[in-house]
Amino acid sequence: DTGVSQNPRHKITKRGQNVTFRCDPISEHNRLYWYRQTLGQGPEFLTYFQNEAQLEKSRLLSDRFSAERPKGSFSTLEIQRTEQGDSAMYLCASSSGGGHTEAFFGQGTRLTVV
Amino acid sequence: AQSVTQLDSHVSVSEGTPVLLRCNYSSSYSPSLFWYVQHPNKGLQLLLKYTSAATLVKGINGFEAEFKKSETSFHLTKPSAHMSDAAEYFCVAAFSGGYQKVTFGTGTKLQVIP
Numbered sequence: 001d002t003g004v005s006q007n008p009r010h011k012i013t014k015r016g017q018n019v020t021f022r023c024d025p026i027s028e029h030n031r032l033y034w035y036r037q038t039l040g041q042g043p044e045f046l047t048y049f050q051n052e053a054q055l056e057k058s059r060l061l062s063d064r065f066s067a068e069r070p071k072g073s074f075s076t077l078e079i080q081r082t083e084q085g086d087s088a089m090y091l092c093a094s095s096s097g098g099g100h101t102e103a104f105f106g107q108g109t110r111l112t113v114v
Numbered sequence: 115a116q117s118v119t120q121l122d123s124h125v126s127v128s129e130g131t132p133v134l135l136r137c138n139y140s141s142s143y144s145p146s147l148f149w150y151v152q153h154p155n156k157g158l159q160l161l162l163k164y165t166s167a168a169t170l171v172k173g174i175n176g177f178e179a180e181f182k183k184s185e186t187s188f189h190l191t192k193p194s195a196h197m198s199d200a201a202e203y204f205c206v207a208a209f210s211g212g213y214q215k216v217t218f219g220t221g222t223k224l225q226v227i228p
Contacts, residue, residue: 033216035218043204045218102163
């Protein structure tokens, strides 16, 4: 499968615990995006990488959130001290460089904080 | 500021009748524009994309969209709705200028009545 892969698909955690999600983009894509989608809402932009550089972070990305893309390939999104409000679907997408391109999305990681 | 606006949060049509989902964008540049569909509990799937070639773009499942620069619009249409079209539809723009950021509209939920 050469699409965008996200792991795990589902995560249930207790409030206050830390969680980490992984995204493996399409191999030749140098741009990687994280989004959060809550029930009944559209995806909201969280952060964007070009290669290993994190070029933009949304105000939604509080200090408890951190994202990395250490070698410009896979990326991780960590949430520390999870809160119930963090329950959402976390989507990863990737696209190739240059001009007009499309973003390919993974199926997401659904986080439930209990 | 660059933005994407989907004018209708819900659209309801009868099976066999035309579908129109509206999308407008705001940008100093002409963006790349996309329509994605999201069926319940499934990932985002690309329907079609506009990348400054033909202004009328044909996508999968009989959908098409027309880019109108004068109106800054990219409305999605289909001549005849099927029950399987019931889903949420997102208009998405990739804005250039330094780097390319993917921005979602708020989504339109399409209901198809038998």
